[in-house]
Amino acid sequence: MELFSYSLRKLATGVPLVIGVTLVSFLLMVYFGPDKTFELVGKNPTQEQIDEVRAQLGYDQPMVVRYAGYLREIVTFDFGSSDSTGEPISSILARTVPISLAVALPGFVLGNVLGVLLGLLAAFYRGAWPDKLIMGSAAIGMSISFLIVIIGFQILLSSSSGLNLFPVRGWSMDSFGEYVSYVTVPTLATVFVALGYNTRFYRSVIVEETTRDHVRTARAFGVPSLQLYCKLILKNCLIPIITRIMFSIPFVVISGSLLIESYFGIPGIGKITYDAIITGDQPILKAVVALTAIMLVLVQLLTDIMYRWVDPRVSLK
Amino acid sequence: MNTAAEVMEAEALSDAAAESLWTKGLYKFRRDRVGLWAFAVVLLYVGVALGVWLGFWATGWADLAGEKWEPVSSAHWFGTNIIGQDIFDRAIYSTKTSFEIGLVVAVLATALGGILGAIAGFFSGSWLDELILWLMGVLDSIPFLLFVAAIAYTLQGNPYSMHIAMVVTFWITAGRLVRGEVIKLKEMEYVDAAHALGVPEYTIIFRHILPNTSHILLVQATITFVAAIKSEVILSFLGLGVKDGMSWGLMIAESSQEVLAGFFNNFLSASVLLFGLVMAFNLFSDALQDALDPRTVSD
Numbered sequence: 329m330e331l332f333s334y335s336l337r338k339l340a341t342g343v344p345l346v347i348g349v350t351l352v353s354f355l356l357m358v359y360f361g362p363d364k365t366f367e368l369v370g371k372n373p374t375q376e377q378i379d380e381v382r383a384q385l386g387y388d389q390p391m392v393v394r395y396a397g398y399l400r401e402i403v404t405f406d407f408g409s410s411d412s413t414g415e416p417i418s419s420i421l422a423r424t425v426p427i428s429l430a431v432a433l434p435g436f437v438l439g440n441v442l443g444v445l446l447g448l449l450a451a452f453y454r455g456a457w458p459d460k461l462i463m464g465s466a467a468i469g470m471s472i473s474f475l476i477v478i479i480g481f482q483i484l485l486s487s488s489s490g491l492n493l494f495p496v497r498g499w500s501m502d503s504f505g506e507y508v509s510y511v512t513v514p515t516l517a518t519v520f521v522a523l524g525y526n527t528r529f530y531r532s533v534i535v536e537e538t539t540r541d542h543v544r545t546a547r548a549f550g551v552p553s554l555q556l557y558c559k560l561i562l563k564n565c566l567i568p569i570i571t572r573i574m575f576s577i578p579f580v581v582i583s584g585s586l587l588i589e590s591y592f593g594i595p596g597i598g599k600i601t602y603d604a605i606i607t608g609d610q611p612i613l614k615a616v617v618a619l620t621a622i623m624l625v626l627v628q629l630l631t632d633i634m635y636r637w638v639d640p641r642v643s644l645k
Numbered sequence: 646m647n648t649a650a651e652v653m654e655a656e657a658l659s660d661a662a663a664e665s666l667w668t669k670g671l672y673k674f675r676r677d678r679v680g681l682w683a684f685a686v687v688l689l690y691v692g693v694a695l696g697v698w699l700g701f702w703a704t705g706w707a708d709l710a711g712e713k714w715e716p717v718s719s720a721h722w723f724g725t726n727i728i729g730q731d732i733f734d735r736a737i738y739s740t741k742t743s744f745e746i747g748l749v750v751a752v753l754a755t756a757l758g759g760i761l762g763a764i765a766g767f768f769s770g771s772w773l774d775e776l777i778l779w780l781m782g783v784l785d786s787i788p789f790l791l792f793v794a795a796i797a798y799t800l801q802g803n804p805y806s807m808h809i810a811m812v813v814t815f816w817i818t819a820g821r822l823v824r825g826e827v828i829k830l831k832e833m834e835y836v837d838a839a840h841a842l843g844v845p846e847y848t849i850i851f852r853h854i855l856p857n858t859s860h861i862l863l864v865q866a867t868i869t870f871v872a873a874i875k876s877e878v879i880l881s882f883l884g885l886g887v888k889d890g891m892s893w894g895l896m897i898a899e900s901s902q903e904v905l906a907g908f909f910n911n912f913l914s915a916s917v918l919l920f921g922l923v924m925a926f927n928l929f930s931d932a933l934q935d936a937l938d939p940r941t942v943s944d
Contacts (some may be wrong), residue, residue: 356795471924605794632894
């Protein structure tokens with residue numbers, strides 16, 4: 329019951345965020361955005377045809393009414409249909425989100441798990457050569473642009489100049505073997521890019537924790553190092569780790585990895601969003617922005633509940 | 646500080662009359678060998694960019710200087726691209742583009758973050774603070790590429806839409822950090838004293854409190870610089886960034902066709918120059934952060 333009322337209150341405080349995000353993007357993309365009338369009317373339109381299209385797009389109504397229409401779309405979860413293909417947004421999302429998840433999830437999980445492990449290793453050997461090696465590599469990894477990593481891996485693994493092991497681009501999930509062959513290069517690129525940042529972040533969190541008094545006391549009592557790191561330190565690091573992982577989820581799921589998907593031609597939500605940006609397909613963009621904001625609010629709530637779960641001292645007030 | 650000479654040097658320094666965070670920071674920074682090397686590399690890039698800006702070199706970046714895909718030679722140091730333009734000139738010219746974007750975004754974003762963060766921190770708990778925090782949350786929640794595209798649409802092809810989008814999103818981190826620091830600083834005695842003397846509130850914020858966060862702003866500016874030039878490459882590649890002129894992102898976009906045909910000069914020269922600048926700036930930024938962190942300086 330406490331949890332339920334807390335959730336309701338938390339969701340209520342999320343409303344201003346959703347309103348802000350949708351209002352800003354509505355103003356930028358739709359209200360001040362490009363006029364789509366003449367892309368939709370035929371050649372040599374009469375004034376009636378122009379008026380009809382403008383009415384259909386809602387251009388004849390005041391801004392407040394049009395924004396209210398957008399909010400209604402969000403509440404009813406009915407975002408209309410794509411401007412360019414006419415396909416309903418809900419079916420586009422149902423088709424593309426699973427693909428994006430399949431593309432992004434292996435890289436996301438591996439990037440964070442390896443990041444925590446390397447962070448632990450660096451913190452354990454703090455100041456010694458393994459720490460310097462790991463942090464040096466992280467600094468190098470952070471300095472290579474995502475784009476260069478993608479193209480580099482493509483040259484090395486999928487082109488005739490390199491090993492030529494995987495398809496250059498494209499997507500298929502018909503069989504597990506095909507899925508693996510298409511997902512490997514994007515995953516490697518994602519992990520490579522995320523690893524530098526993740527390792528640095530997790531190392532600093534873990535090092536901070538090793539300087540605590542209770543850790544020193546445990547060490548003085550002769551608790552073995554492995555047990556010390558896994559049971560005492562890692563457990564206390566869970567809050568920043570959870571925060572970092574949870575807050576990147578909405579961007580992974582909804583915007584997908586726009587760059588990865590458009591580069592490799594993977595038909596996920598990121599590719600759809602990119603195409604919508606290029607063609608100015610506003611219904612899709614409106615849906616993507618609104619869903620990202622809603623997911624962020626939900627993720628915030630979930631994160632707070634998880635804090636309670638890992639640290640009973642946290643109270644839900 | 647192990648040797649006697651270093652101890653004496655440190656003592657001599659601590660006797661100096663004007664000992665501040667900055668003199669201590671400079672002293673620490675001068676002892677950081679990696680940081681100094683990184684700074685030297687950054688200065689080298691600055692020199693190259695200034696030379697381009699003043700018209701000393703890379704003036705022929707747009708000329709058709711030779712044949713398609715010429716190899717490395719004394720006339721074309723990095724070869725030529727698919728239509729015969731000199732890759733070395735283009736890569737060097739792009740240094741200027743990167744600095745232009747990095748500097749504009751870093752300066753404006755940290756200034757905006759400093760001002761709004763200081764106001765939010767000083768009036769923490771009031772409606773003004775709530776408003777600024779709400780704005781930060783909202784801007785943080787819009788996917789970055791969508792935001793850039795939206796601003797590009799709104800400004801109808803304005804060449805600075807990318808800069809504006811970056812400033813509007815990148816000030817947030819600086820703003821949050823300054824806000825947190827100002828909340829601490831405003832409880833200090835000198836602020837009470839200023840209040841008691843009747844100094845106007847905005848003078849207290851901008852003349853007395855904000856300068857004490859300048860070490861945060863400086864470090865944040867270097868981080869923003871790196872973020873801006875990295876974003877530029879991706880945005881230009883996606884067709885949302887640089888429109889006129891040349892940049893490393895555009896070179897990489899050009900090269901994505903050439904790479905599959907087995908011609909790597911364009912891709913490699915843009916990547917290596919970009920990597921060098923970002924790496925040097927990252928290391929410089931780390932060294933600066935270590936040198937200016939009050940917790941480690943006071944050791």
